Amino acid sequence: MFGLNAFAKRIFGSSNDRYVASLGGTVRRINELEPEIEALSNDQLTAKTAEFRSRLDQGEKLDDLLPEAFAVVREGSKRVLGMRHFDVQMVGGIVLHRGEIAEMRTGEGKTLVATLAVYLNALAGKGVHVVTVNDYLARRDAEWMGQLYQFLGMSVGAIVPDLPEEQRRRAYAADITYGTNNEFGFDYLRDNMKYSRSSMVQRPFHFAVVDEVDSVLIDEARTPLIISGPTEDKSELYVSVDKLVKQLGEDDYELDEKQRSIGLTEDGTERVERLLEEAGLLVGSNLYDIENTQVVHHTNQALRAVKMFKKDKDYIVKDGKIVIIDEFTGRMMEGRRWSDGLHQAVEAKESVDIKPENQTLASITFQNFFRMYPKLAGMTGTAATEAAEFYDIYKLNTVEIPTNLPIARIDEDDQFFKNADDKFKAIVGAIRDASTAGQPVLVGTTSIEKSEMLSAFLKKEGVEHSVLNARFHEQEAHIVAQAGRLGAVTIATNMAGRGTDIQLGGNVDFRVADELAGMEDGPEKQQEIARIEKEVEAERQAVIDAGGLFVLGTERHESRRIDNQLRGRSGRQGDPGLSRFFLSLDDDLLRIFGQQNLLNKMMHSSLEEGEAIEHPWISKAIETAQKKVEARNYDQRKHLLQFDDVMNDQRKVIYEQREEVMDSAKVNDVVEEMRDETIHELVLTYAPAGAYPEQWDVEGLKEEAARVTGHEFPVDDWLQEEAVDQEIFTSRMIEAVAADIEAKAAKLEDGRWFELEKNILLQSIDFRWKEHLATLDALRSSIGLRAYANQKPLNEYTKEAFALFEAMLGTIREDVTRTLATLRVRDPEAEAVPEPSAPPPSDMTTTHIDPFTGEDDSHPRAPRPGPRQQSLPPLPEGAGPVSRNAPCPCGSGRKYKHCHGAVS
Structure with a gap:
């Protein structure tokens, strides 16, 4: 076939x-x-x-x-x-x-x-x-x-x-x-x-x-x-969870040092539940109830910080701050912080000042x-x-797309060495020989560290060279533009996306820009340009005679595509060229993914010190290793996308709703629908369908209706009437609240109440969406554990994310209803409609991690501390202990657990 x-x-x-x-x-x-x-x-x-x-x-x-x-x-x-x-x-x-x-x-x-x-x-x-x-x-x-x-x-x-x-x-x-x-x-x-x-x-x-x-x-x-902003201070929660985790024994958790993972045992989970309940941090009695998602997340991070991260190995305490130690280089990484609350957990462990973590405000893949x-x-x-x-x-x-002229580059087979020392000696020799003969050399490495190592070798041998610094793209373009000059040696870490051709003999435009920068236009400058053009043409012919650009790869990259990008720099527009890769058993790709037994046998059978071999089996083994990594990376991207697709559906709904609200002159019909639905759900919660009136929680209904609507309804009187049912309660409450809101709107100038409704609706959507993202982040970090129960994490995440989204929409409806129903219009002249605004740029940090360097390659704006969103009124003297589900004694109208009793 x-x-x-x-x-x-x-x-x-x-x-x-x-x-x-x-x-x-x-x-x-x-x-x-x-x-x-x-x-x-x-x-x-x-x-x-x-x-x-x-x-x-x-x-x-x-x-x-x-x-x-x-x-x-x-x-x-x-x-x-x-x-x-x-x-x-x-x-x-x-x-x-x-x-x-x-x-x-x-x-x-x-x-x-x-x-x-x-x-x-x-x-x-x-x-x-x-x-x-x-x-x-x-x-x-x-x-x-x-x-x-x-x-x-x-x-x-x-x-x-x-x-x-x-x-x-x-x-x-x-x-x-x-x-x-x-x-x-x-x-x-x-x-x-x-x-x-x-x-x-x-x-x-x-x-x-x-x-x-x-x-x-x-x-x-x-x-x-990811766009993130500073969250409210959770220092007390971190300290409380840290104290709790430090009480755990070795039987309460399982630590896998190879995989760098840790998790609670069954006994440990029960013990943590008891300790959290005693500390008043647990809702209900089950640690893995959906309401406890945030607490579970912080407990897991505290467990990692206390039991897995070691002082003076993973981090040091310097000037009252936690400074991360790079596990590969042993260097201090000043200014870097672990994410997802881990850094705060380590700060709590070492009893230093805890800086608030950044909370995700918006994200997208x-x-x-x-x-x-x-x-x-x-x-x-x-x-x-x-x-x-x-x-x-x-x-x-x-x-x-076919090339304009046939490719004349020669792609030689890979040369394979026993160890890195032999390989680097051969590389330096090949670079020196080519450069001496006038052939320009572009050397590709897989990391900045390897670039610096090779640069040190070349300096020792007295070979002049340039090293590309990816942080300064403009300087980089000038270096790349002249990498094709006679005998030039250029070391580059990753040749993707340079945006500048390597022209044999050099680039006329860049030479003019560099050499004639201060010269004014005129006959003299034209003469200089003509001189440079003549020099470049002569040098181009000399480079062609020397064999064109020699691309030398110091090892294979994880992806064949990156190797091809490097190779493709030679042989531009039909120019001659040469490419060759130098490899050894010490290379990361082969060490981690290679077929070690096969390669070791081949290397030690007949290979002398410093000698290289070329064999199709080796090329096949390398290609197999690269395919493994490519498949793994594709799985990572697909996995990320599958989880983001769940959030993306919700993101679309929220963003579309926001746009509709912004584009509408009035949102009173939306607000009215929210109000009706909120009151309907409220009544059914305390007076369930199918239950007799004597089975209703009348006191709970009165209490919750007063909190949400600001009204004291004569529920006891209504119960004395014949043929009383939930629909009568619902319609009477809706009518009373609607009449009150109409009276408030009448006190304001035309249109101002509609503007107020619009602003409150947008603010509620944004506040609850931000909370929802934080909850989904925490859920995502722990959902993988469901695999131990033979459940598919993605299915579980989809199911729970949908339930959380439904709950968030209900909370938005209640927020808007409560805010408008309890709002008091005092002085129509002085009453100003609050104008909402997005967080200022100085309060937002934009983050995108470069997958090659692991560094943030975007432009973060340092967050600044600001006032909390809402200051709480003081508790009255002698308030005493309060049930978490009881109204807060401060008079805010919220439950104690959502007000002064909040854990975060």
Whole structure:
């Protein structure tokens, strides 16, 4: 079967080849239009944009305009940028317009390809987002390609960190907006915390083109975007739980040091329940009741802190603070904190000041964020190995675009060494030999630590080299641009998303920018530019004679795709080149995932010290190891997405409700429905359907009705009437509360009561949604334990998250009803409608963890301590002990457990 498939592919071509060939007719139509478009003046060319938009308004489709629009972009690019799109770039543009992924080799001009689909889709006037992997590329591409768009009569904006709100709004209002995946995602979350449509910065999503799509939608999708803010102080809870956990013995928990996990035994659970109950921290008697989710979470974290984390090994106490120790380097990690309350648990353990943890205000995964775009496309040099995941998660097809010129790079077999020392000696020797011969060398490493180690080796040997620092993208671009110069040696950790080609002989534009920065325009500068161009051309020929760019990999990455990205830096636009990977048994990939027995036998059978071997079995073992890691990482991303899908359904409901409320002039019908439902549920709670009146909890009904509605109802009198039932109670209560609210509204000027209802509804939604997210976080952290009871954690999470969501909606209804019913309008002249506002940026921290470095690669804003949301009135003297479910003696109208008796 395999032989027949291979034979058929040789005769008919692959399905990818046939698909690309099918686009040839469209490319020919574009080329046929070129003479006609070339004859237009600049003004006539610019006027084409208005003409296209008019034709769209008259009913033409974007596909009808494609050949002419692409021809206009190509001509505009020739006049403004001095670059003409190749035919294969036209194919790439068509693929992007169709909402697919264009896999194009490095140096094939992906940035220019995007202009075709971006311009065409921007004609609809709904905004197009171009997503880049770092802020430098967002600025650079917006300025560089912006020249072309503006020449064609379109507006361009760029979203970068710390951009003022008004400028951010203008950037999103532009026809084309450049920005990073983080900025687009965080702006979406922040917009859904706003209280008016006018203060939101984004428009409804239309079309996005994602550059380095594999990096954004695959690698970075392993960690979600999170906006968090400071929570109220829970110091007493941490201290109480810490004291409780310190009373546990070894029989009360099970510790697995290899897996770094710990959990309560059955006896330990019973003991913890008793201790929590004695401390007044447990609702009911069952630790795993849904009301105790937060307490369970804090108990588990305290257990980890007290029994698993060791002082002077995992952390130290310095200047009254807990400082984490990096387990790999042994260095102090100043400023870093463990999440999910673990850091606070360690602070309680060591009796230092406990800093409030940040609470999640909003979060979303990249998968669910980008799936909100009606049309999504992407481009990268390496997507084929992840094509199945792209289709499975995003429904995106991957299309391999042929290169403009045949690839002349030679990819040599991997060289395998016994140990790391032998390998690094061979690497240094290969670099020195190539550099001496004038061949530029790009060295790829898998970590910053390995880069520093190799740099030390090269310094010892006297080999000049540059090391890329991923934290300074602009400097990085200048280093990459000159990595193709004669004899240059460049060490890079991760070559994905650099955005700059390595041109043999060097890059003229970057040399002009670096060497002639202070020179004014004039004949003298033109002479210098001509000199640089001549030098670069001569150097390019010398590098070609030396064999082109030599890409040297110091070990295999976890993903084949990252190796291919590194390899793809050589052989740009038909240039000669060479690539080779150096490996050893000490490499992380082979040490953790490799077939050790097979490899050890091969290595020790006949291999001398310092000698290398090449064998197809080794290559097969490496590929198998990489596939294992890729499969594991895919499972992680899919697992994250499955749990986020549960929250995403709820997030959509809440955000849609918020938008409806913001867009409505009045929400009195919604508020009225909430009020009716709240009172109906209240009555049925204390007077259940089917129960006789003498079985009703009349005192409970009176107490709860007074708390929720602020009314003292004559329930005892109603019970004396004949044919009394729950419906009569419900309707009379609803009528009384409605009449009271109408009287309040009449005291205010026209419209002010409606505005008040709207603001209270939004505030209640936000407050309860924030609490709900915290509860879901805690539930998620402990739900995995359900597997021990032969229950599927995802199913259990889905079921309980839905129950929590239903409970949250009920709480929102009660909040709004109680607030409006108990509100007192004193002085109509002085009464001001409180204007809600989203948390200020200084109170919010944006977080997205880089899956490669483990560091926060976003732009956190340091939280500042602020006043608590609501100060409590003092308890009256001599209040004495109060039942947790009794009304609080302070007169707030809440139960004691929700007021002065709250544990958090």
